[in-house]
Amino acid sequence: MLLEDTIKNINFFEELNEEQVNTLASFSNVSTYPKNSILYYETEINNKLMFLVDGLIKIYKVDKFGNEIFLYHIHKNSMISELSSLNSNEIQCFSNAEFTQDSTILVVDYEKFKENFLDKNILTSKLIEVLLKKSQQFQCIINRELVFDATAKVAFMLTQDLDMFNQLKRQEVSFMLHIQPETLSRVLKRLSRNKTISIQNSKVEILNKEELVSIFKGIGV
Structure with a gap:
């Protein structure tokens, strides 16, 4: 599948026109990962905005005794990255991400994404909506674990x-x-x-x- 077609199939980008899709594709790429491989570890820092095109990801943390604490799954057609700020070009990883199925992800240069889209108020509300849903998800995790x-x-x-x-x-x-x-x-x-x-x-x-x-x-x- 062409990179542009992959982008069009992700709901987050559905409102983009053809020119905007081509612009996004110029600083994006698609990567594949086998089952049980690690996408990132907690405390890592990167500058990529990532979306799960196909497959399944397990998000978890590890306690001081080395025990794995499951948090949630990320399903296809979802944003993977955990953003804490729209101003910084760095994205901090607050947990570990492991593929539980053979998977494909879309990787977007976050700095260029901000410059070409967010700074022009394109997809800003969409991103805020996704971040709010992630926040709600974390509230549900707190309830699950503590309440x-x-x-x-x-x-x-x-x-x-x-x-x-x-x-x-x-x-x-x-x-x-x-x-x-x-x-x-x-x-x-x-x-x-x-x-x-x-x-x-x-x-x-x-x-x-x-x-x-x-x-x-x-x-x-």
Whole structure:
């Protein structure tokens, strides 16, 4: 696929015209990575704005004991980079990024992107919208880790990322949610018994989404 076509297929750039796409392509490139390779490590600094064209990325941190703490997944057609400022040309990495599938990313020179687009108020609102969504995502992670009990954690993942839940082994889900496999099994059985979900061939189907949402929002529980 041509670089210009790759750019057009990313929703973030959908409002650009042909000339603008060509301009963006002049300081961008596409890179491919195999499964289990690392895109960047925490504390690294770069000057690239990155988007996941295809594949899947796991974002995580490592505690002082060397234990991996899962944060979230980045799915295709999403911005990868974590921006803390629109003024600096450097982008700090606040966590680790590992490819969990063979993946393709679009890499954009951030300084030139600012000069040709943001400084001309092109895609600025789009970028702010993405950053606000990332901020909201981090708020959800804080709730998951510090506020939610096991049932709320499971309910949250089922409503937010059911496809991923069904793709992973139960042990992998337990690891991601930082709960014991036995606890996950009990929660799923209880939700199934209450007709909130159904489980067929180890695949979960949501029967009552409002009930699931109420569990982690604390409404009617």
